Amino acid sequence: MPRFIPLNYQQNSMVVINYLDQLQAGTFEYAIHHLIDEKLDLSVFYPKYKNDNNGRPAYDPAALLKIILFAYCKGITSSREIQWCCETNVIFKALSCDSVPHFTTIAGFVSGRRSEIESVFEQVQLICHEQGLLGNELFAIDGCKMSSNAAKEWSGTFNELQEKRDKLKRQIRYHMNEHETLDKTEGADEARKQRAAQAIDTLNKAHDKIEQFLKKSEPRMGKGKRPKEVKSNITDNESGKMTTSKGTIQGYNGIATVDKKHQVIVDATVFGEGQEHHTLQPVLTGIQNRFKRLAISEDILKSQTIITADTGFANEKNMQFLHDNDINGYIPDNQFRSRDPKFKEQKTKYGKRHQDNKTRKKTVFQSSEFSFDPVTKHCVCPSGETISFRGIRENDQGIKTAYFEGKLLQCRNCNKKHQCMHNPSAADHRKGAGRQVSFRLDSKREPTYTDWMKHRVDSPKGKQIYSHRMSVVEPVFGNIGTNKKLNRFSLRGKDKVQGQCQWHLYCLIHNLEKLNNYGQLAA
Structure with a gap:
């Protein structure tokens, strides 16, 4: 019969543990510990403590923040479970320095620190900027709709x-x-x-x-020129009924703005309405104010940082906001794919691809590659030069058309004339005009700001820029929803959902992971 080492579960043992040794460099728990102790200013948490001269000592907000961030990173949101982890898990013991806060202390810290958590979020964003994780080249905006802690059966006008x-x-x-x-x-x-x-x-x-x-x-009123009453909810009246791909839910829409370079979240906001178009202006204004407050950029929107968002953010008011404030935005309408030949049938997509090269006409810049503003009647060529407006008249089909014409001197000395003109050598000898281009207008109405955006998005440059949106913002939602297991908001009220245990904290954890993976944390 084989022999085994005897097991005695009644024996006592003393294990000596150095908690700092449990936090190995390169791990996420080490990143949390190092950043909170060495980089972040947590004095914003102090004013709420009133035990300077009497009362028992309070738990250090640094320890509470460490265990909460680490728990949320593992998908643990229950305060009772976090308390249990502090009693049994050595990593939680190391982060809390063997203190075991009561679950009511953890819950109170989570649900009552909106401004403090937002301050920590901004400090982490500033560290990302200092360590070169922000490119400020392209921001992608999108929303993630999730259920709240309220039943939709208690909704109604x-x-x-x-x-x-x-x-x-x-x-x-x-x-x-x-x-x-x-x-x-x-x-x-x-x-x-x-x-x-x-x-x-x-x-x-x-x-x-x-x-x-x-x-x-x-009664709760919607937004718009003629606001109508929308459904209220008895349990959480700041949440809203939203239609998603998985059905109708009662919840919040978490809006995230993500920087392209390393997918760092630069803004996180929640709204209790399913429609996204009214959220664009407050989100952009919030980004502008935050970048100015952190001294990253005096006016990030005027620095020609590209702003992309999906069709849910498109309406005439938003297009006018982008146009009037000179914001470099690309937000398509819901018909932009139907205008793109790439999404048509394969034969339409490729055309006569076996046609002999000798019989093909020379390809020059199409009108779609010119930047056209139908509101101000302004046109810019692919070289960045403004070409002259020659008026609006009907073409042979009776459609109103705006005509533009480049100056011969500009086109003659342009380094792109061989790509822009059918016979560029003739321009060196003849007198008259340079490249001519025209744009069809809707004869039934005046041009709108949506028309201006259509020309931007439908241009080759616009298609190339907008193609980056999904690869920038969707992996962020995948990380928060799948890896971090955030599938619903457990608190009630917009202040608690945004500022505490849900949206801001999860976005903060995402940014901490980026610092851990791409930043310059001390070893």
Whole structure:
């Protein structure tokens, strides 16, 4: 019979552990420990503590922040589970220096530190900038819709909620009559009486909940020129009903703005509305103010940083905002793919690809490669030169067309004339005009700012720029949602969802990982 080492589970043992040795350089826990102790200023947390002269010592916010960030990195959001990890897990013990905060302390720290967490987020962003992780070349904006800690069954307009309240009244009266009948009936089943009483109690609580909400709250109005009432939610009225690819949810839309260079998040905001187009202006304004406050850029939007967003952010008001503020934005409308020949059938895409090269006409810059502003009647050629506007007139098909013409002197000395003109050598000898180009206009209406954006997005340069959007922002949502397991918001109220345990903290963890992977942390 084989022999084994005997096991005695009743024996006692003393294990000597150096907590700092458990935090190995290169790991995420080490990055958290090093940054919080050596780089970040946590004095913003101090004003809320009032135990300078009396009261028991409080847990150090540095230790609380370390264990919360590490727990969220592992997909642990329960305060009770974080407390249990501090009791049993050696990494949590090392980060907290063997302190075990009560779960109520952890929950209170998470749910009441919006401005402090935002300050830490900005400090980490500034460190990313100092270590060269921000390129400030292209920002991609997108939203991630997630369920909140509220049931959509408690949503409705005020009329719908009043109808639901009246329906509950009728159900209460029915069960009360049934209960009275059972009381008068001799030998009635006691279990049936209890069920009727329990139903009355449940319905009364639901009725009172709706009644109190209707008395204390006002109808929730949407946004727009003619705002209409939208559905309110009794549990969390700052959340909204949103349509997603997985159905309708009650939740929040987390908007993230991501820098292209290393996919660092430069802005994180949540909104309780499913529509994204009204979020663009506050997001861009927030980015501009933050970069100015951190002394990264005096005006990041005027520095020609490219802004990309998907079709959910497109409307005429946003296009006018980009145009009037000279923001280098590329936001397509929902028909931009139908105008792109790459998304047509393969035959349409490639055309006569076997045609003999000798029979092909020389390819020159098409009008789509010229930057055209239909609002101001301004046109810029691929070389960056402004060409002259020659008026609007109908073409042979009766369609209003804007005509532009380059100056001969400009075209003659342009280094791209062989790509722009069919016969550039003739321009060296003849008198007259340079390259001519025209753009069709909608004859039924005046040009809009959306038309201006269509020309930008449909141009070869616009297609090339917009193709980067998905590869910049979608991996960020994949990391937060899949790796970090954020699939719903567990707190209620926009302030708590944004500033604390959910959106800002997860975006902060994402940026800390970027610093750990690409930054210059001390070994």
